[in-house]
Each structure stands twice: as structure tokens, then as C-alpha cells.
Amino acid sequence: MNSVSQRVAAQYEKHIYPPPLDDLSGKAARDKTERGDPKYFAAHLWPEGPPRNNLRILSAGCGTSQAAHVAYNNPDASVTGVDLSEASLAHQKYLAERHGLKNLRLERMDVVDLAGSADRYDLIICTGVLHHMERPQDGLKALASVLSPRGAIYAMVYASARRAGVYFLQDLFRRLGVAQDASGIAFVRKVLQELPQHHYARWFLPGPGVQIEDAELVDIFLHVQDRAYSVQEVLDLISGAGLAFQGWNDNGLYTRHAQIDPASALWSRLDGATEQVEASVVDSFTLHNMRHSFVARHPSEDAPWRIGFDGKEWLKYRPVLHPSLTPLGGGNFRRGQFQFSLPPQEQQFLQASDGRASISAIIAAAGQSAGAERRELARAFYQRMWRLGHLFYRTG
Ligand SMILES: C[S@@+](CC[C@H](N)C(=O)[O-])C[C@H]1O[C@@H](n2cnc3c(N)ncnc32)[C@H](O)[C@@H]1O
Structure with missing residues (x-):
């Protein structure tokens, strides 16, 4: 173990963090949706469909509760939690015993030492860990080396x-x-x-x-080792590990459509900008982001996870509501910090987004207006919902 990992381990032995969950069946656990948990976010992680049924999940730098929480929520998956801190792993063991979790394996290990392991994972959750490593790039490379071919990495690093x-x-x-x-x-x-x-x-x-x-x-x-990332640095971290950027956890935090006034000087300067440039500009302008959460995959030519609204593929997508999207009544909705209202036709589109019906089936079932007009309305609506992060799309 390198000296940075030793100091980080010593910190988390003494100051156990994040605050441990005591009971995974209790309200606190139910209210704390683990980011990247496939129980809630499978459509976001794998728009084309999960690679297999009995998922192999790694919680890398699992802390006090994450691995046990994910194992509890996904009884058909086998979950491995690794961490430097014995104190954190001891709490995970307590949760495993308390809830009789047979699908959880725990190991004291440095993330960087996963490189060379023969194990493979369909999902790797690594939140709040890479930025505490001596060489985060090596950490992400180690994760990439144990990611199954169609697997997904859900990671979070601090935002500068x-x-x-x-x-x-x-x-x-x-x-x-x-x-x-x-x-x-x-x-x-x-x-x-x-x-x-x-x-x-x-x-x-x-x-x-x-x-x-x-x-x-x-x-x-007082952290002994801690750094933060700009949008561009996140993208470089991902490509430097030989991975492809799939997308942000929440598109709404990176789009001018949610964050910038259309009357502002910046808005029109972003016409034609790539999504990456737009994300960087929005991040630097708003200074909202404390962390960047993203999904990374192995690069692939067909990139079946890519969501787009040109061409005709989008008509086959099956939209899924973000699990935190809450109807407030009267056509008003909330998701976290975002609140918005929709006219009746768009409410119909949203209500029909059950993860099963395709957009073309939803269009066929909805409204009185002529086909082409309804289709354009639907395209604009589903693209907007994607940009704002309120809907996910199953492509397969
Ligand atoms: C802020 S906590 C996050 C825990 C968990 N991922 C979560 O989101 O709840 C950071 C954890 O990463 C662990 N950690 C930091 N560097 C690590 C490394 N190189 N290898 C394994 N674990 C590490 C720490 O021991 C600590 O438990």
C-alpha cells in the first residue's frame, strides 16, 4: 500500500465516514437512494439493457454502508465491497449479519490493486474515492481492467x-x-x-x-488527500483510463436548457457547441456542482447506449421516469432542485413513460392532432426531458 493510501486508511479508521446506516430496511435507508443502484437506475446505466440477470457488482471504496445497501436492494446480484478502512468494513459486516445478506463479499483492499485480478464486474460503483488516491488515473485504470465487456462504471469525483x-x-x-x-x-x-x-x-x-x-x-x-475536477478534467480522466464517457448522472446540471437564461449572451454563443463544451461552460458559469457523477463504459463502435433525437431511432426508445420525479398535481412536477409544469399533451407523454411503451406507441395512442405534428411535438418533448435529466430511455 502506498503512503497516501496508508494515510487515507488511517483517517477513515479513526473518522468513519459517511455516517453509517443502521438498518437497511428503515426509513433512512429507503430515503437514501444509492446513486448508481441498479434497482433504480438500470435504464440509466444500460440503456440497451443490463448485460445479464445475476449482476456482478463491485463497490470500490465501499465506505460504511454502500456495498451492503446495494446487496440488500439487489438480492439476485452478487456484490463485492472493497475498502482500505477496517472500521468501515466492520460496519458493512454488521449490516450483512443484521440482514442475513448472503450475496455480499467484503475485502480490505486498495482499489489500485484490483489491476491484474481475474474477477469481472458488470457494474462498478466508485463514489467519493478516486479523488482520495495518489494517482486517480491508475485507480480508474484498475477499475477498467475488471469491468466486463458490457459493464458500466458509475463514479463520482469532487467538482472544482x-x-x-x-x-x-x-x-x-x-x-x-x-x-x-x-x-x-x-x-x-x-x-x-x-x-x-x-x-x-x-x-x-x-x-x-x-x-x-x-x-x-x-x-x-482536514482530509489528508483530496483533489477536485473540472468537466474537462473528468473527461480526460475517463479517456486516460481507456474508457468512453457515457453520460452524466444528471444531465440537468450540465445543460444550458436548465441552467442558463435564453436571453443571456452565453445562450446563443453555445449554439452548435459540442455537449462537452456546453457542459464545461455551464459548470464554470453556474458554479453549482460540488461533485461530478458520471457513467463510463468500454469504448465500442456501435455505442448502443448513445441517446439521440436525429434520425428515427428515438421512435423505438422506451422512456422511463427518473425515480425521483414527483407529480405535484395540476401539471406541475419536481425532481430535486428542478420544478416544472407541462401542458396537457406533454403530461400525457410523461404519464405514458412507463419503460414498456415505445415513443412511437405513445404517439399513436396520444392526442387528436395530425401525425407529423404530434410526432414533432413528441420529439421536442422527449429531447427536452433527456437534456433536463427527467427521463431515461431504454434503447434495447
Ligand atoms: C467518502 S468515503 C465514500 C464511501 C462510499 N463510496 C460512499 O459513497 O458512501 C471514501 C471511502 O473510500 C475509501 N478509500 C479511499 N481510497 C481508497 C483506495 N485507494 N482503495 C480503497 N478504498 C479507498 C476510504 O477508506 C473510505 O471508506
């Missing part, structure tokens, strides 16, 4: 846009030799109280009356 203030404070605390102990944590709390109003790290302070737990405080401000 919104974390700038954190790095100023990490640097400050490091220069002052602030340790990850009780007096160091107390000192950090004092400094946070005295932060100037304009300090970028204020984004990370909780609202009045809410206290950041010690382990989270260490994870944010």
Missing part, C-alpha cells in the same frame, strides 16, 4: 467549481499543522465561525442550529 473555498482552508490548516484530533477539530470549528462573509467555503457551512459532525468536518477540511 464549488469546492474552491475548501482547498484554501485545507491549505491553511495544513500549513498550521492542524491535526485530525479533538483540539484540531475544535480549532477548525472556531475558524469556520470567523470566516469572512465572502469566503467561498461558506457554501459548506450548514444552516443555523445545524452542527457538522466531527467525521464530516475532517472529511471536508
Whole structure:
């Protein structure tokens, strides 16, 4: 194990994070949808259909609860959790025993040492881990080496846009030799109280009356190894590992259609820009993103996961609602930070998006207007919903 991994392991042995789930059948677990969990996001991970029924899933840097949570939600899958921290793995073992999880295997291991393993995984979930490695590129390469041919990697790394203030404070605390102990944590709390109003790290302070737990405080401000990525750096990380970028976890965070006023100067400058340039511009302009979550795959010529609305393929797509999309009544809907309303015809399109009906079948069943007109309405609607991240599409 390299010295960075040793220091990271020591941190997560002492300051166990994220806060462990106690009961996977309880409300807290139900409310915490694991990002990348195929129970909810199979259509997003594999638009063309999952590679097989009994999925082999790896939670790489599983932390306290992720591997057990995914094993609990996907009883037909076999799940492996690896992590540097014995303390985190001990909690995963507790959850496995509590819920009698027979489909979970746990191992203390450095992600980078997966390279050379004969095991193969259909899904690799790696959230909040690569940016703590000495060489994240090698970490992602190691993951790529154990990814099955049609497998998907769901990963999350920190985003530089919104974390700038954190790095100023990490640097400050490091220069002052602030340790990850009780007096160091107390000192950090004092400094946070005295932060100037304009300090970028204020984004990370909780609202009045809410206290950041010690382990989270260490994870944010006293981390021993931590870096962040711009959009372009994420794309370079993926291609540098020999992988292809499939898409963002939430398109809505990277599109001008959700993030930029059509009257603004930027809007028309983005006409004709590639999706990558648009994503970079939106990220730098809004400074919304604290993390980048994405899906990566092995490169393939036919790229069956690619979603597009030119040509005619889109008519065969079977739209699926994002699991967090909630109807509010009266044609109004919410998904996380996004709220929107739809006219009656588009409400019909949305309600018919059950993952089974194709768009052409939905068009045939909907409305009174003439065929070509209805088709154009549908195309514009489903493309918009894709850009905003409210719908996924099954292509196979
Ligand atoms: C912030 S936690 C995230 C845990 C989990 N992925 C989640 O999203 O809940 C980071 C975890 O990654 C583990 N980790 C960091 N570097 C690692 C490495 N090189 N190999 C294996 N685990 C690592 C840490 O021990 C810690 O448990």
C-alpha cells in the first residue's frame, strides 16, 4: 500500500465516514437512494439493457454502508465491497449479519490493486474515492481492467467549481499543522465561525442550529488527500483510463436548457457547441456542482447506449421516469432542485413513460392532432426531458 493510501486508511479508521446506516430496511435507508443502484437506475446505466440477470457488482471504496445497501436492494446480484478502512468494513459486516445478506463479499483492499485480478464486474460503483488516491488515473485504470465487456462504471469525483473555498482552508490548516484530533477539530470549528462573509467555503457551512459532525468536518477540511475536477478534467480522466464517457448522472446540471437564461449572451454563443463544451461552460458559469457523477463504459463502435433525437431511432426508445420525479398535481412536477409544469399533451407523454411503451406507441395512442405534428411535438418533448435529466430511455 502506498503512503497516501496508508494515510487515507488511517483517517477513515479513526473518522468513519459517511455516517453509517443502521438498518437497511428503515426509513433512512429507503430515503437514501444509492446513486448508481441498479434497482433504480438500470435504464440509466444500460440503456440497451443490463448485460445479464445475476449482476456482478463491485463497490470500490465501499465506505460504511454502500456495498451492503446495494446487496440488500439487489438480492439476485452478487456484490463485492472493497475498502482500505477496517472500521468501515466492520460496519458493512454488521449490516450483512443484521440482514442475513448472503450475496455480499467484503475485502480490505486498495482499489489500485484490483489491476491484474481475474474477477469481472458488470457494474462498478466508485463514489467519493478516486479523488482520495495518489494517482486517480491508475485507480480508474484498475477499475477498467475488471469491468466486463458490457459493464458500466458509475463514479463520482469532487467538482472544482464549488469546492474552491475548501482547498484554501485545507491549505491553511495544513500549513498550521492542524491535526485530525479533538483540539484540531475544535480549532477548525472556531475558524469556520470567523470566516469572512465572502469566503467561498461558506457554501459548506450548514444552516443555523445545524452542527457538522466531527467525521464530516475532517472529511471536508482536514482530509489528508483530496483533489477536485473540472468537466474537462473528468473527461480526460475517463479517456486516460481507456474508457468512453457515457453520460452524466444528471444531465440537468450540465445543460444550458436548465441552467442558463435564453436571453443571456452565453445562450446563443453555445449554439452548435459540442455537449462537452456546453457542459464545461455551464459548470464554470453556474458554479453549482460540488461533485461530478458520471457513467463510463468500454469504448465500442456501435455505442448502443448513445441517446439521440436525429434520425428515427428515438421512435423505438422506451422512456422511463427518473425515480425521483414527483407529480405535484395540476401539471406541475419536481425532481430535486428542478420544478416544472407541462401542458396537457406533454403530461400525457410523461404519464405514458412507463419503460414498456415505445415513443412511437405513445404517439399513436396520444392526442387528436395530425401525425407529423404530434410526432414533432413528441420529439421536442422527449429531447427536452433527456437534456433536463427527467427521463431515461431504454434503447434495447
Ligand atoms: C467518502 S468515503 C465514500 C464511501 C462510499 N463510496 C460512499 O459513497 O458512501 C471514501 C471511502 O473510500 C475509501 N478509500 C479511499 N481510497 C481508497 C483506495 N485507494 N482503495 C480503497 N478504498 C479507498 C476510504 O477508506 C473510505 O471508506
